[in-house]
Amino acid sequence: MRTFIFLAIVVLAGTGGEIAAAYAMKGIGEVKDFAPRAILGVLGRALRLGWLWVGVALMTLAFFSLLALLSWADVSFVIPATALSYVVGALGARILLGERLGPMRWVGILLVSLGVAIVCAP
């Protein structure tokens, strides 16, 4: 039970955080220069966006829940069990970010999710 509560926190906070970060980065626009200094500049601009910090806070929550979870649960169960986050994340991207997911992408995401779940089987 404790494992499942922590798993739910990891999945929901993790995908929520990533969606918030993705939303923030869409505001920055496409990165075209990959010189180290240019990348630092992009990161500097990103760090001034509120949504990035919402994302970082949620991801931090997910990260520490994962740290705790990994201390008693097996890595070959925990890491693959986050397979749920592919479906949750796809729904979030569609609803919150307005991405248009075609049937091909849904099939791919479900296959990936299934594959990760199979890898979790002992």
Add this chain to the structure above:
Amino acid sequence: MNASASTTKPSSFFACARNGGSTRGRRPRGRVRWLCQLLIPARARSPATKRIPMTWSKSPLLKTCVLVLLVAVFNSVGNVLLAKGMRQMGETQGWSLNILGVYFVRAFTSVWVWLGIGSLILFFVSYLLVLSWADYSYVMPAAAAGYALVPLLGHFLLGEAVTSLHWVGVAFICLGVAIVGRTPPSTTGRG
């Protein structure tokens, strides 16, 4: 006649290979380009791409491929290193804030945990960069290629057994990633 033909064939093949190996016209990133062309449909490649000289950061396709690869590798390497560090610490002794605080401080004395965190920071930076132009619903499953690495890394670094079922899962992941890779990376009109 037949005998002479069969004897000239191998020599001409090797001469060809030698010539091909030494010509200046060979593209240095041929293999990466080939991989991208395999994974991404022609309609996703803009015609403008072909006029731009092929350095990896100028092509939207190549830079998506390169960064997704970095995301996948840093993510799985970071997770495995972190797991190795936490496994060495054992289970928490309780759930009060004091005990948890001491536990987390103790976690940061582990070299493996620090290596894992370093790798996850690199993962996060490359993730943010690729999300500046590509769909979240594209990058997230594409980066799952890294989970195909987890059984390998778990096997070699943590000594976990990898069953044939695991390899079936790895095959599903690879198939799913290949299918997602054939959809256009951005559907929101940016990038």
